[in-house]
Amino acid sequence: MTKKxxxxxxxxxxxxLAVVSVSACSAAAATPSATATxxxxxxxxxxxxxxxxxxxxxxxxxxxxxxxxxxxxxAVDALNLQITEFNAKxxxxxxxxxxYNWTAPTxxxxxxxxxxxxxxxxxxTDGKGLIAQHQIVxxxxxxxxxxxxxKFNPNVxxxxxxxKGAIWAVPITAYxxxxxxxxTLFKQAGLDPDKPPTTWDEVRADAKVIADKTGxxxxxxxATQNTGGWQLTxxxxxxxxxxxxxxxxxxxxxTINNSYTKAALQYLHDLRWTDNSMGGTFDxxxxxxxxxxxAGQIGMFTGGSDLYxxxxxxxxxxxxxxxxxVIPLASDPNxxxxxxxxxxxxxxxxTEDQRDAAVDFIDFYYMxxxxxxxxxxxxxxxLKANNQPVGVPALPIFDKATYDQSLVWIKDYINxxxxxxxxxxxxxxSEPVVTEPRYNTQDLYAALDPVVQAVLxxxxxxxxxxxxxxxxxxxxxxxxxxAS
Amino acid sequence: MTSRAEPVLAASGERKRRGLLTWxxxxxxxxxxxxxxxxFIFGLFSWFPIxxxxxxxxxxTNLVSAPTFVGLDNFARVLGDPLFGTAVSNTIYFAIIALVxxxxxxxxxxxxxSEARRFKSVYSALAxxxxxxxxxxxxxxxxxxxxxxxxxxxxxxxxxFGLGPLQWLGDASLAMPAIVIEATWAAFGGTVIIYLAAxxxxxxxxxxxxxxxxxxxxxxxxxxxxPHLRGVLFITLILQLIATxxxxxxxxxxxxxxxxxxxxxxxxxxYNYAFGSSLGGHFGEAAALSLMLAVFLGIFTGIYFWxxxxxxxSS
Numbered sequence: 001m002t003k004k005x006x007x008x009x010x011x012x013x014x015x016x017l018a019v020v021s022v023s024a025c026s027a028a029a030a031t032p033s034a035t036a037t038x039x040x041x042x043x044x045x046x047x048x049x050x051x052x053x054x055x056x057x058x059x060x061x062x063x064x065x066x067x068x069x070x071x072x073x074x075a076v077d078a079l080n081l082q083i084t085e086f087n088a089k090x091x092x093x094x095x096x097x098x099x100y101n102w103t104a105p106t107x108x109x110x111x112x113x114x115x116x117x118x119x120x121x122x123x124x125t126d127g128k129g130l131i132a133q134h135q136i137v138x139x140x141x142x143x144x145x146x147x148x149x150x151k152f153n154p155n156v157x158x159x160x161x162x163x164k165g166a167i168w169a170v171p172i173t174a175y176x177x178x179x180x181x182x183x184t185l186f187k188q189a190g191l192d193p194d195k196p197p198t199t200w201d202e203v204r205a206d207a208k209v210i211a212d213k214t215g216x217x218x219x220x221x222x223a224t225q226n227t228g229g230w231q232l233t234x235x236x237x238x239x240x241x242x243x244x245x246x247x248x249x250x251x252x253x254x255t256i257n258n259s260y261t262k263a264a265l266q267y268l269h270d271l272r273w274t275d276n277s278m279g280g281t282f283d284x285x286x287x288x289x290x291x292x293x294x295a296g297q298i299g300m301f302t303g304g305s306d307l308y309x310x311x312x313x314x315x316x317x318x319x320x321x322x323x324x325x326v327i328p329l330a331s332d333p334n335x336x337x338x339x340x341x342x343x344x345x346x347x348x349x350x351t352e353d354q355r356d357a358a359v360d361f362i363d364f365y366y367m368x369x370x371x372x373x374x375x376x377x378x379x380x381x382x383l384k385a386n387n388q389p390v391g392v393p394a395l396p397i398f399d400k401a402t403y404d405q406s407l408v409w410i411k412d413y414i415n416x417x418x419x420x421x422x423x424x425x426x427x428x429x430s431e432p433v434v435t436e437p438r439y440n441t442q443d444l445y446a447a448l449d450p451v452v453q454a455v456l457x458x459x460x461x462x463x464x465x466x467x468x469x470x471x472x473x474x475x476x477x478x479x480x481x482x483a484s
Numbered sequence: 485m486t487s488r489a490e491p492v493l494a495a496s497g498e499r500k501r502r503g504l505l506t507w508x509x510x511x512x513x514x515x516x517x518x519x520x521x522x523x524f525i526f527g528l529f530s531w532f533p534i535x536x537x538x539x540x541x542x543x544x545t546n547l548v549s550a551p552t553f554v555g556l557d558n559f560a561r562v563l564g565d566p567l568f569g570t571a572v573s574n575t576i577y578f579a580i581i582a583l584v585x586x587x588x589x590x591x592x593x594x595x596x597x598s599e600a601r602r603f604k605s606v607y608s609a610l611a612x613x614x615x616x617x618x619x620x621x622x623x624x625x626x627x628x629x630x631x632x633x634x635x636x637x638x639x640x641x642x643x644x645f646g647l648g649p650l651q652w653l654g655d656a657s658l659a660m661p662a663i664v665i666e667a668t669w670a671a672f673g674g675t676v677i678i679y680l681a682a683x684x685x686x687x688x689x690x691x692x693x694x695x696x697x698x699x700x701x702x703x704x705x706x707x708x709x710x711p712h713l714r715g716v717l718f719i720t721l722i723l724q725l726i727a728t729x730x731x732x733x734x735x736x737x738x739x740x741x742x743x744x745x746x747x748x749x750x751x752x753x754x755y756n757y758a759f760g761s762s763l764g765g766h767f768g769e770a771a772a773l774s775l776m777l778a779v780f781l782g783i784f785t786g787i788y789f790w791x792x793x794x795x796x797x798s799s
Binding site for chain 2: 102104105130133225279280449461
């Protein structure tokens with residue numbers, strides 16, 4: 001009897017403890033978001049020029065999405081070395097590297113969930129949409145304070161600007177689409193890897209030879225996670241077509257069902273169903289096609305000229321296998337190379353101090369290596385010391401002269417097989433580079449994925465109807481105003 | 485009136501106090517205290533998101549800027565989307581194939597296993613093993629088996645018989661059956677265990693009596709076993725229908741809804757509305773379709789509860 005009240009008390013105490021624990025957990029969980037609330041009083045005045053002594057700054061922590069998931073320890077070490085150098089210059093800024101890789105679905109979830117790092121990169125295709133919806137921070141005054149904003153390649157910078165020219169995101173990489181090919185498979189098939197195909201007919205012929213002689217896919221095509229539409233757009237551009245037009249009043253019209261896209265799809269259909277040279281996988285995305293290419297399962301595919309880095313870091317690519325050349329262009333006067341790239345942006349759920357620190361990091365980590373000798377050399381040295389690729393082909397973020405100069409600065413550290421990249425690097429700068437469709441780009445690509453899949457998996461696919469349906473869908477999306 | 489009412493009220497107040505004291509003395513307070521964390525967690529992680537998604541189905545939002553109410557626009561957009569019909573018909577197609585392949589298989593196996601004289605527990609463990617494998621691991625394993633071309637595991641087996649290769653996941657007519665086979669493999673173990681438990685409750689003297697009457701094995705199953713499993717069979721049927729309406733993991737990981745939307749199910753369409761565009765402008769449509777699916781499944785669940793009132797699992 002005497003035990004019962006005590007027992008009840010103890011159970012009450014335990015229950016109370018449980019409630020307190022849960023409250024404590026939720027309070028702890030709430031703390032970061034509370035600190036992440038923008039501080040309105042810390043306005044642009046707190047912005048500091050690079051290198052200001054630490055004593056004038058409050059300690060600030062930023063997270064940076066600069067590590068690809070699955071990056072090797074050497075890549076991590078190279079990054080840590082660069083962060084150490086950054087901290088020497090900005091001792092009040094704590095940098096927390098995060099694994100981050102942009103994909104359409106994961107980016108949406110991270111954006112909506114508020115779990116994006118302070119600094120993250122996005123493809124050119126997302127710049128305009130995120131700016132229009134104010135989902136990234138306007139960093140115009142901070143970037144212009146760095147003193148070189150007017151030196152950016154305007155065709156590249158425009159992807160991170162709003163209609164009034166304010167900078168919301170900074171271009172960090174630019175690439176031209178290329179034809180990536182496996183030199184070892186070329187040799188095994190009796191082809192000359194130093195003379196890659198220069199026309200689409202030659203691509204088809206070589207793909208057939210590779211498939212017949214080696215048993216792997218002679219030519220492969222991405223088809224999921226919006227990459228099918230991306231690569232179909234690449235082929236359409238190369239043949240001379242465009243996916244959107246904008247009239248003088250700014251009205252955007254989807255032109256997906258143009259004759260060039262139909263020809264591109266018919267080309268894929270012929271490789272798949274007439275030649276049987278595309279292997280057995282038709283649901284490739286960016287990651288899986290890299291993986292299979294590095295594993296020697298693909299002879300050729302179209303992709304960015306900067307893929308070498310990802311394939312070395314994530315797929316253990318053998319350097320001898322890698323070959324790259326320019327996309328064959330048709331004789332049409334509008335034929336061009338689709339150019340893409342990445343922007344770096346700042347998370348809206350940040351304080352003013354974090355935004356200042358973020359731009360300092362962007363300047364140090366992304367920009368210095370492109371425009372200063374010291375930055376270029378330090379970056380190359382750190383990468384090379386950890387066996388990371390240095391000298392991967394790219395398009396200029398600033399002007400061509402600056403790009404060429406940066407290659408001279410780092411020439412002692414270049415460790416990529418540049419001779420194997422000559423078919424690309426010797427021609428790309430004389431070819432017309434065309435930007436991706438500007439409006440609802442990812443929606444457009446997403447609508448084309450099933451079209452590419454249908455052509456690759458259904459011999460009797462009605463290309464005209466598929467494209468007409470996709471065009472109707474995309475036009476409807478273009479006509480629908482975005483969520484507030 | 486007042487003088488007569490006052491004692492009544494006083495007595496009523498006294499009863500309430502006594503009732504409260506009794507409630508406290510009978511562990512009511514501690515029970516409530518124990519319940520609080522559960523209510524808090526359940527409210528925060530279950531009911532709040534449900535209410536939030538209902539509200540969101542009437543909003544246009546990108547979850548960053550302030551949402552705006554758009555009435556029934558999201559529902560109209562979903563119903564007007566050609567993919568909605570495709571997703572519904574794909575889901576029904578999946579449910580039908582799953583019923584044909586996945587529904588009878590566990591029953592047949594359970595009956596066969598119950599007839600086994602030795603190693604019953606080994607068979608049970610083997611049947612249940614796929615359920616233990618994490619779904620994502622299982623699906624990725626099957627993706628490897630289904631790989632097209634000549635280097636896929638199933639295609640290599642077919643090759644030894646001079647058949648194939650088949651595009652298991654790359655052919656619109658094969659992709660959905662391939663998903664059903666994987667889903668059946670992954671889930672049938674749980675149902676087998678339920679059937680085995682139900683079979684144990686069938687009185688053995690009924691089988692003895694049937695045998696005395698000269699019943700064959702099929703007649704014993706038809707006239708003794710199945711009538712006793714009626715309740716369980718109905719429950720598993722309803723549960724399977726509810727589960728098939730929510731099929732997501734398998735088409736998401738095996739085919740991403742392809743090829744050419746041939747395996748895009750309702751849940752996958754919801755996912756695509758929410759996360760298909762990297763700018764995330766379609767959360768409202770995703771919430772609207774989720775709400776429609778929830779209402780549909782609510783009706784099924786209601787039927788389930790209504791039909792199984794007072795049923796024991798083996799009656």
